[in-house]
Amino acid sequence: MKTIAIIAHDGKKPEMVQFLNENRDILHAKNIRLIATGTTGTKTEAAGYEVEKLLSGPLGGDAQIAARIAEGQVQMVIFFRDPLDKHPHEPDIFMLMRLCDVHNVPLATNPATAELLVRGL
Numbered sequence: 424m425k426t427i428a429i430i431a432h433d434g435k436k437p438e439m440v441q442f443l444n445e446n447r448d449i450l451h452a453k454n455i456r457l458i459a460t461g462t463t464g465t466k467t468e469a470a471g472y473e474v475e476k477l478l479s480g481p482l483g484g485d486a487q488i489a490a491r492i493a494e495g496q497v498q499m500v501i502f503f504r505d506p507l508d509k510h511p512h513e514p515d516i517f518m519l520m521r522l523c524d525v526h527n528v529p530l531a532t533n534p535a536t537a538e539l540l541v542r543g544l
């Protein structure tokens with residue numbers, strides 16, 4: 424079973440919910456397991472998905488997902504970043520993205536890319 428980590432900054436959470444709604448069939452058909460940072464996870468549950476919720480991003484959620492990536496437990500990351508906002512946990516965000524590259528884990532940072540990745544599952 425593949426695990427996808429999903430994360431969205433506040434300004435991008437509506438787009439994440441829309442993405443999850445639009446891709447429900449494929450995610451269910453492929454038996455995907457979801458993990459998420461705290462608030463993104465709450466929105467994901469509200470959209471009708473089962474999801475393992477980690478800490479909220481600013482409290483270490485990105486770092487927790489980064490650790491899972493380093494341990495080989497995550498096969499894809501969908502991270503809708505808000506490029507127009509500042510984030511106090513920027514170092515954690517960079518660490519997560521860096522570890523995707525270190526471990527060759529597909530990373531989508533916008534819905535157009537995420538759509539292509541999910542179609543390739």
Ligand SMILES: O=C(CO)COP(=O)(O)O
Nearest residue numbers: 460461462463479480481
């Ligand atoms: O801050 C985040 C990613 O950097 C997201 O965290 P939340 O899902 O808890 O809002």
